[in-house]
Amino acid sequence: MKTPYFLIHQSILEEGLGKLHTALESYWPNSVIGYSFKTNSLPWVLSFMKEHGCYAEVVSENEYELAEYMGFEHIIYNGPVKGKDSFLRACEAGHIINIDALREIEWLKEAASAEKTINVGVRVNFDLESMCPGEASGGEEGGRFGFNYENGSFLRAVEELKEIRGVRLSGIHLHCSSKTRSLNIYRAIAETACKICKEYGLDLDYVDVGGGYFGGLPDKPQYDDYLGAISGILRKYFDPKRTCLIVEPGTSLICPPIDYVTTVTDVKESNRNRFVTTDGSRIHVDPLMRKKGYFYHIEPMKPEKETVKMQIISGFTCMEDDRLFRLTDAPALQCGDQIVYEKVGAYTMCLAPLFSGYYPDVYLEDKGRITCMRRRWGVKEYVQGTEK
Numbered sequence: 001m002k003t004p005y006f007l008i009h010q011s012i013l014e015e016g017l018g019k020l021h022t023a024l025e026s027y028w029p030n031s032v033i034g035y036s037f038k039t040n041s042l043p044w045v046l047s048f049m050k051e052h053g054c055y056a057e058v059v060s061e062n063e064y065e066l067a068e069y070m071g072f073e074h075i076i077y078n079g080p081v082k083g084k085d086s087f088l089r090a091c092e093a094g095h096i097i098n099i100d101a102l103r104e105i106e107w108l109k110e111a112a113s114a115e116k117t118i119n120v121g122v123r124v125n126f127d128l129e130s131m132c133p134g135e136a137s138g139g140e141e142g143g144r145f146g147f148n149y150e151n152g153s154f155l156r157a158v159e160e161l162k163e164i165r166g167v168r169l170s171g172i173h174l175h176c177s178s179k180t181r182s183l184n185i186y187r188a189i190a191e192t193a194c195k196i197c198k199e200y201g202l203d204l205d206y207v208d209v210g211g212g213y214f215g216g217l218p219d220k221p222q223y224d225d226y227l228g229a230i231s232g233i234l235r236k237y238f239d240p241k242r243t244c245l246i247v248e249p250g251t252s253l254i255c256p257p258i259d260y261v262t263t264v265t266d267v268k269e270s271n272r273n274r275f276v277t278t279d280g281s282r283i284h285v286d287p288l289m290r291k292k293g294y295f296y297h298i299e300p301m302k303p304e305k306e307t308v309k310m311q312i313i314s315g316f317t318c319m320e321d322d323r324l325f326r327l328t329d330a331p332a333l334q335c336g337d338q339i340v341y342e343k344v345g346a347y348t349m350c351l352a353p354l355f356s357g358y359y360p361d362v363y364l365e366d367k368g369r370i371t372c373m374r375r376r377w378g379v380k381e382y383v384q385g386t387e388k
């Protein structure tokens with residue numbers, strides 16, 4: 001197997017999804033998992049999620065088309081810029097749609113008819129930062145998705161929907177991305193859902209609490225903790241038999257099972273440092289260039305006794321800052337040693353640029369058997385559809 005490549009461990013993926021199913025079963029059996037396409041939309045991953053009962057959670061027209069292509073029977077259509085064609089198809093097919101922009105209300109006016117009811121949800125924008133100071137991704141500027149509760153935009157959207165014959169408000173969507181993934185975020189989401197429904201007397205088919213959970217890290221909250229916190233609050237207002245709970249995990253499911261395997265290609269000394277060059281790159285495991293560290297292990301070709309003070313592990317691109325991590329007081333790395341980055345399945349493969357090298361191979365490991373799930377891109381794939 002030619003490095004670099006991604007390696008998906010099916011058993012770890014199954015274990016994570018199993019834990020989520022168990023937690024939902026015990027806290028809110030009337031529930032749906034919408035797998036967040038954007039987190040990792042490798043076709044094999046999507047098929048796996050579909051076969052395990054997940055709905056597709058998509059946030060753009062292309063993702064909606066991908067869900068159709070993959071044969072998902074159930075789609076949750078979110079996102080601030082949906083396409084009109086796919087929006088109307090979703091209305092027609094009766095998929096779950098959470099509106100996020102005024103123009104979608106106009107589209108609903110066009111699509112509505114007396115014969116068939118279109119059920120829609122509304123994404124709620126609420127002041128998470130004031131409920132969980134320092135934790136919201138939007139920080140002091142506030143979040144930019146959905147219709148704001150505090151300034152009355154949410155209520156106006158709900159009232160406009162009421163005016164459209166053949167359209168019915170069926171749910172609310174409260175996904176928030178946070179810096180902390182803490183339980184407090186989900187308590188705030190659940191509190192807000194109860195508050196809004198009580199205040200406006202809404203009777204809902206579903207409450208969608210979104211994604212953003214930790215997964216596969218023993219010292220962080222588990223699905224049981226998240227769902228315990230959410231259901232404890234939601235139960236004060238919602239009847240679990242009447243209202244479905246939707247969760248939209250991405251990272252927590254697909255981050256843990258994927259490794260990235262690289263090989264040391266060169267070791268060089270400068271007057272200042274020892275650089276260990278590898279055939280992998282930060283663009284494949286940290287495309288946003290902001291990770292502070294990695295889970296990794298080293299598979300040496302042969303045992304090495306010499307210890308060196310400092311080694312800087314770097315990547316194949318010609319960017320100076322394609323440096324992955326530093327090793328201090330560790331055995332000297334040699335050509336041929338493998339460095340395996342673990343838990344790198346979320347926002348990596350889907351965000352990697354086509355910079356200097358193309359997409360690497362992706363393999364699946366299932367009970368020791370290895371299968372190629374995506375062949376690496378070469379020039380042929382890169383130039384597809386272009387003129388020379």
Ligand SMILES: *Cc1c(COP(=O)(O)O)cnc(C)c1O
Pocket residue numbers: 036038039057059078079175210211212213248249250251252346
């Ligand atoms: C990104 C996103 C998710 C998934 O978030 P993770 O942090 O990957 O779990 C779920 N729902 C919506 C609406 C999103 O935008």
